[in-house]
Amino acid sequence: MNPLADPEPLIRRVYAYVAYRIGDGPDAEDVTSAVFERALRYQESYDRRKGSPLAWLVGIARREIDSALAARLPLHGEEAPVEPAAPGDLAEDSARRLSIAAAVEQLDPRDRELIALRYGADLTARQIGELLDMQTNAVEVALHRALARLREGAVAETTPGIVRPAAAAARAT
């Protein structure tokens, strides 16, 4: 079986996962390209009994992201932050994307990983459990908590007067 026979939906899912992890844009494109480059090189090693092509690619993507983040670590703080949506100057869809992206960016790495796997790569709780070596119900509980924190962050983002903890910390430094 060729795991890359129908690449387009796989590229979409891997890109969404990567973008939720490290941000939308050229870096996400770089990592996505590197994932497929590696997958092409090792496609003979794909074993469908161990999981779907998407889960296999997401496994590769996790390692690529770790490398990309390690390489970028000293540069942290130089990156342009995601601007919160200014009402009225963006189409509703773009505003929503920016607002969600900003809220996801504020999550801790563990929550961000779970959100990216579930809503970016569109993996099931069971697939996520296999990838992270967790029980399915533990994944569901962790996702539930991550969503709660995300919602709190999103509310703070869009409500005047409420300062996000991470943003406040960043301002203090």
Place this chain on the structure above:
Amino acid sequence: MNINWRRKERGVEHELRAARPEPKPEFLSALSEQVHAESRRSRFRARPRLALAGVLTAGLLAAVGAFGGFGYAATAAQQAVDAVSGILVAGNDDPIEVRLLTAGADQYQAGYAWGDPGQNHDGAPGLSQKGGDFAPPLVASCTGKVARVVTRIVLDEQADLKVSVMGPGGTKLVLTQKGGKQTKTLRYRVLVPRTIRIALRIPCSVLEDGARYKIVIHATDPDGNTSDLQVPFRALNLTA
């Protein structure tokens, strides 16, 4: 769990799905074509070199027709014919230019398959700047909104190249491509080891007058061995 909270959670889930980041269409189609072509091509690795020009031309046209191209490759048969003509006159000086989003390759170069034993050796790929220490220092100056920097490298076996430009703080700079598209890393598969001209376009807005930068080239051969090369350059006369 109360019903109200459940409803709110579903709202967040809906938002996350609706706002899922989407790749740019040109990136999606370029990478998709590349994966299609490469995943099929990998079944036919190490094919013997085709000796006759006629066979080569027919083979390349068939490949182009069946698989599209690698990354930016055009699909028109006429372009394939032009490219093949170029090979037959041994024009091994084709530049790597930033054309489209992520990838390129020597797909129209002479009939060496990726991994061809005649085009590879044991160990890491030999990668150096043409002229070595005697190569003149590189300078990037602006013409319009874009600065162009050109160098030549020597590669002694087949390799996948990743080319990027690093700023003084270690940041990767954006490269502008033909048509205005941008990427931070240019990828190119070299099937014919040779001296290769690399021409990059960098938006003047991301350069600082007098600052030093470097072109970073990472080569990976078909066996997974890697080599790196850094070519420094300086940005000057950016306002000219």
